[in-house]
Amino acid sequence: MYTILDNVDERIGARIRAERESRGWSLTGLAEKSGVSRAMIHKVERGESSPTATLLAKFAGAFGMTMSALLAFAELEEGRLLRLADQPLWVDPESGYLRRHVSPKSASGLNLVEIDLPPSAEIPMPAAAYRQAQQLIWVLDGNLVFIEGGERHELSTGDCLELGPPGDCVFKNESSRTCKYAVIVVRK
Known part of the structure; x- marks a missing residue:
């Protein structure tokens, strides 16, 4: 059986916030680079809104990474198997x-x-x-x-x-x- 993460929205939001903060970007900076409103970014980062695939792709593009890489950092633990x-x-x-x-x-x-x-x-x-x-x-x-x-x-x-x-x-x-x-x- 597959695993649907219990706190997936919170984990994704925390990953997006960490990526934004590691670059020294404000909410406004990420909004300008991604085309996503500040209000939506704030909701996603707090885990109050489940981001769509389109939103995740916009965030990933702003960070210069693929959506797969962005989600992998939020979803996966270290290990080879x-x-x-x-x-x-x-x-x-x-x-x-x-x-x-x-x-x-x-x-x-x-x-x-x-x-x-x-x-x-x-x-x-x-x-x-x-x-x-x-x-x-x-x-x-x-x-x-x-x-x-x-x-x-x-x-x-x-x-x-x-x-x-x-x-x-x-x-x-x-x-x-x-x-x-x-x-x-x-x-x-």
Whole structure:
């Protein structure tokens, strides 16, 4: 069985606050860099609001890291083995997007994440969230539409796509069943 962290909103909020403070940024500074309002940042940092995937991508982009790296710091303990029962889950409160962190926390910069994207869900990600990483999308089951800048990629079970230069993108499930895919991230 998977682990949904009991205090995930608090842990994510604490991670965002730590990243902001380590850079010497005020709430206003992070708001300017991320495009997220000061009020929302304050709520997220205090664990009073569950951030959406889109908000997390904006924060990650402002910090110059991937969303996977941002969440890994909040979710994972040190160690080389991460058993299935201990792989943390995070659910986007807006879309129902389910994210399972598969890989152990690693200094190598490698992250493996499994996503369940519900039917009709659409998750936009800003280019800034991809600047510092090389990423692959591997469809494990179903169909995924990935829009990268102006290019549309229609992926089916087994297809694997290497992302191009950073550009705004959208993950879309235009089908009537859940799409399961993996994102493999290697920090540059």
